Amino acid sequence: MTVVAVVRRTLLVLGLPVVLFALWWFATADSTDFYFPPLATILESFGKVWTGERLLSDVVPSLLRLTAGYLLAVVVGVGLGLVVGMRRTVRDYLEPVLELFRAIPPPVLVPVIMLFAGIGDTMKVLVIVSGCMWPILLNTVEGVRAVDEVLSDTCRSYGITGTARLRHLVLRGASPQIVTGMRQALSIGIILMVISEMFAASNGLGFTIVQFQRSFAIPEMWSGVLLLGVLGFLLSLLFRFAENRAMAWYHGLRRAQRNP
Amino acid sequence: MTSPGITPVMEKTAGTDTGPGGPGGAPARRGPVPVALLRGLAGVAGLVAVLEVLPHTGLVSADYLPPASETVRALWQMLAEQTFWTALGDTLTGWGLGLAIAVVAGVVAGVIIGSVPVLRAVTASTIEFLRPIPSVALIPVAVLLYGTDLRSKLLLVVYASFWQVLVQVLAGMQDVDPVADDTARSYLLGTRGRVRHVMWPTALPYVMTGVRLAATVALILTITAELVIGAPGLGREIAVAQVSGAVPQVYALVLVTGLLGVAVNLLARAVERRALHWHQSVRVEVTA
Amino acid sequence: MLDVQDLQKIYTGRHRNVEALRNLTFHIAEGELVCLVGPSGCGKTTLLKCMAGLLAPTRGEVRLDGRPVDGPPPGMAVVFQEYGRSLFAWMNVRDNVALPLRRKKLGKARERELVDHALEVVGLADAHQAYPWQLSGGMQQRVAIARAVAYEPKVLLMDEPFAAVDAQTRAELEDLIRRLWRELGVTVLFVTHDIDEAVYLGQRTIILSKSPTVVQEDLTIDLPDERDQLHTRSSTRFAELRAHVYEQIQRAKHHSGDTEAHTEAHTAAEDRIPEPALQKIEP
Numbered sequence: 001m002t003v004v005a006v007v008r009r010t011l012l013v014l015g016l017p018v019v020l021f022a023l024w025w026f027a028t029a030d031s032t033d034f035y036f037p038p039l040a041t042i043l044e045s046f047g048k049v050w051t052g053e054r055l056l057s058d059v060v061p062s063l064l065r066l067t068a069g070y071l072l073a074v075v076v077g078v079g080l081g082l083v084v085g086m087r088r089t090v091r092d093y094l095e096p097v098l099e100l101f102r103a104i105p106p107p108v109l110v111p112v113i114m115l116f117a118g119i120g121d122t123m124k125v126l127v128i129v130s131g132c133m134w135p136i137l138l139n140t141v142e143g144v145r146a147v148d149e150v151l152s153d154t155c156r157s158y159g160i161t162g163t164a165r166l167r168h169l170v171l172r173g174a175s176p177q178i179v180t181g182m183r184q185a186l187s188i189g190i191i192l193m194v195i196s197e198m199f200a201a202s203n204g205l206g207f208t209i210v211q212f213q214r215s216f217a218i219p220e221m222w223s224g225v226l227l228l229g230v231l232g233f234l235l236s237l238l239f240r241f242a243e244n245r246a247m248a249w250y251h252g253l254r255r256a257q258r259n260p
Numbered sequence: 261m262t263s264p265g266i267t268p269v270m271e272k273t274a275g276t277d278t279g280p281g282g283p284g285g286a287p288a289r290r291g292p293v294p295v296a297l298l299r300g301l302a303g304v305a306g307l308v309a310v311l312e313v314l315p316h317t318g319l320v321s322a323d324y325l326p327p328a329s330e331t332v333r334a335l336w337q338m339l340a341e342q343t344f345w346t347a348l349g350d351t352l353t354g355w356g357l358g359l360a361i362a363v364v365a366g367v368v369a370g371v372i373i374g375s376v377p378v379l380r381a382v383t384a385s386t387i388e389f390l391r392p393i394p395s396v397a398l399i400p401v402a403v404l405l406y407g408t409d410l411r412s413k414l415l416l417v418v419y420a421s422f423w424q425v426l427v428q429v430l431a432g433m434q435d436v437d438p439v440a441d442d443t444a445r446s447y448l449l450g451t452r453g454r455v456r457h458v459m460w461p462t463a464l465p466y467v468m469t470g471v472r473l474a475a476t477v478a479l480i481l482t483i484t485a486e487l488v489i490g491a492p493g494l495g496r497e498i499a500v501a502q503v504s505g506a507v508p509q510v511y512a513l514v515l516v517t518g519l520l521g522v523a524v525n526l527l528a529r530a531v532e533r534r535a536l537h538w539h540q541s542v543r544v545e546v547t548a
Numbered sequence: 549m550l551d552v553q554d555l556q557k558i559y560t561g562r563h564r565n566v567e568a569l570r571n572l573t574f575h576i577a578e579g580e581l582v583c584l585v586g587p588s589g590c591g592k593t594t595l596l597k598c599m600a601g602l603l604a605p606t607r608g609e610v611r612l613d614g615r616p617v618d619g620p621p622p623g624m625a626v627v628f629q630e631y632g633r634s635l636f637a638w639m640n641v642r643d644n645v646a647l648p649l650r651r652k653k654l655g656k657a658r659e660r661e662l663v664d665h666a667l668e669v670v671g672l673a674d675a676h677q678a679y680p681w682q683l684s685g686g687m688q689q690r691v692a693i694a695r696a697v698a699y700e701p702k703v704l705l706m707d708e709p710f711a712a713v714d715a716q717t718r719a720e721l722e723d724l725i726r727r728l729w730r731e732l733g734v735t736v737l738f739v740t741h742d743i744d745e746a747v748y749l750g751q752r753t754i755i756l757s758k759s760p761t762v763v764q765e766d767l768t769i770d771l772p773d774e775r776d777q778l779h780t781r782s783s784t785r786f787a788e789l790r791a792h793v794y795e796q797i798q799r800a801k802h803h804s805g806d807t808e809a810h811t812e813a814h815t816a817a818e819d820r821i822p823e824p825a826l827q828k829i830e831p
Binding site: 012014016035092099106108116187198199212218222228229 | 393525
């Protein structure tokens with residue numbers, strides 16, 4: 001890449017965000033509106049609020065619950081998805097039930113799961129699991145169904161059966177769909193993490209931000225909104241990074257198919 | 261000439277036994293559908309039975325999980341009450357209005373950005389940054405600005421659904437067959453002509469997918485806003501029922517939201533199929 | 549070695565049954581290279597799947613070394629037409645070839661040796677690390693062939709393996725198969741719809757009728773053992789055999805297990821009439 005190209009690319013990537021940021025900065029610079037404090041004030045409180053003790057007491061617990069719930073949902077979703085996807089009869093019996101479960105808006109699970117699990121960490125993890133597992137499960141089912149028939153025959157004729165088949169054929173063959181499900185599940189997981197904490201909690205990001213709002217600590221509240229936004233962005237970045245590594249073969253295959 | 265006495269030796273090949281050329285994929289229209297349907301109904305019946313029996317066994321306390329019959333009774337009583345229908349109406353209003361705004365805004369923005377290469381290049385990073393921001397982050401802002409007003413709901417719904425539509429429209433506009441575009445150029449079609457006759461038809465299937473995804477997301481956010489902020493609707497009814505310990509009502513309402521979700525899915529798919537009955541990608545999606 | 553006896557296959561559907569294979573009987577001796585050719589839609593793939601133990605016949609049986617085939621037998625390798633779909637897109641070339649060997653527990657060294665050798669003989673010695681989709685169609689099919697070679701099968705079944713590659717590559721791959729067959733002493737059944745290929749490759753060509761399929765003719769290809777694309781194909785005998793097979797195929801298009809063979813000359817127009825791929829049979 002030439003210098004000009006680098007500069008051009010940097011401008012394209014950073015240009016609009018910088019302009020928007022500047023716009024926000026200057027538009028609110030002299031703001032006396034109680035609800036829209038100057039960006040400088042928000043950033044200042046961001047530094048104060050989220051770097052010290054709260055990082056450990058609120059941000060980390062939230063992320064731990066999200067991680068636990070999400071990983072559990074992946075295990076359960078992929079596991080059940082394999083079973084349902086590989087057995088046609090099981091699929092026939094369960095499909096409408098699964099469609100119903102998937103269609104339930106995940107947030108309404110919060111009050112239901114609170115009945116069973118109270119308002120502790122278990123409840124929040126369970127909420128995240130029960131919201132995240134459906135897209136993973138149903139996409140896994142789709143992926144397993146779509147495993148190529150010729151490849152399946154190839155495995156059979158070479159005596160690749162049982163766990164070897166599961167590992168080398170079914171799981172890998174279904175992985176593009178599984179990853180799609182995991183991507184959907186991630187954004188649901190973040191929503192549920194926040195909501196479950198807003199609903200009933202004594203710590204966590206959602207809880208703290210609602211506390212700020214209720215006590216009219218407006219710059220702090222805005223800093224929390226900003227943090228959630230950054231978190232969502234970073235998690236999706238992380239996901240994409242992991243996906244690009246794990247699914248390099250798939251992206252390559254798609255490119256090869258598109259430009260034969 | 262069939263030979264009923266002879267059964268396949270290898271049961272595993274049964275899946276390919278339905279006929280050559282049509283293995284796997286979607287079942288034939290008149291083929292195995294009734295069996296699948298019956299099994300599906302049996303599955304639902306099984307779920308109901310389990311939900312009915314489980315609380316009686318004591319494995320799960322009936323305080324947390326009322327028998328299915330009780331949930332149905334609660335639902336039946338609710339259906340007779342005006343408040344339920346008002347709440348349902350509020351939910352549907354928030355969903356429909358939010359979705360409509362998001363779709364219009366997403367399509368307009370998508371077509372403009374997608375048809376001007378410079379604009380697309382400049383906005384790409386911003387879209388990639390704003391899109392994954394969870395809309396629930398806006399809950400405190402919505403409460404502060406609009407309280408439990410409909411606008412609160414709309415802020416969340418529109419923000420969440422808008423990106424679904426926009427991203428799909430942009431993907432669709434980019435998927436234009438270069439040959440088709442070159443053909444249009446060589447016949448001296450202007451930008452507007454190319455957008456209308458080449459880009460938009462290519463993007464349409466993507467737009468419909470975006471609308472379908474947005475419809476689901478919009479419902480989730482509508483209910484979330486009602487549940488968390490307390491905007492009127494089914495979500496608030498659930499919160500109220502839960503706080504007052506009316507457990508069967510909670511389940512009945514959850515069931516209603518689930519059915520609403522199924523209805524939204526089916527509706528969105530039907531609209532998608534109707535709008536694109538001529539289009540190849542629909543068939544691909546149905547079978548794949 | 550490989551016996552096909554009274555083989556019949558009826559696909560049973562909900563509303564109709566389709567008889568793909570009517571009654572097939574033939575024998576392949578150890579070390580033979582036999583081509584199967586027939587009009588399109590004549591159930592070649594069905595037959596091959598039955599022989600590979602991937603599909604259960606309705607009646608009759610396939611025997612390998614005297615043992616009935618009731619599932620994919622060890623010692624048999626299959627190369628499919630759809631090379632793009634028969635290779636693992638998520639594994640590199642080397643792993644694709646090595647995977648079937650793992651089950652055999654040959655030990656690392658022997659496994660490596662087999663894979664190296666197989667890739668060497670198909671001319672892919674420097675493509676070990678590539679992914680299949682990075683290769684051309686012909687090279688992908690070479691990977692599939694290498695996988696079969698490394699597996700050290702006694703019988704190699706090939707289902708129209710070169711139908712989807714371009715003509716030049718095809719010629720190279722045909723010679724590769726001849727060479728491998730002679731070097732490895734493996735029994736090869738090669739299914740094709742290409743008449744030239746059927747004549748050029750094999751020692752025998754079995755011509756199938758249209759569906760429901762029976763054996764129309766079992767023809768010995770009395771070409772010299774040394775063959776090459778240039779001289780063999782331009783020889784008089786090749787032309788005669790080719791013409792004969794062509795004639796039989798044309799006849800086969802109108803002949804099935806349901807009709808008597810008839811010898812009337814038919815017009816070119818008739819030949820172009822698309823035939824139903826499968827015959828409908830009332831249940």
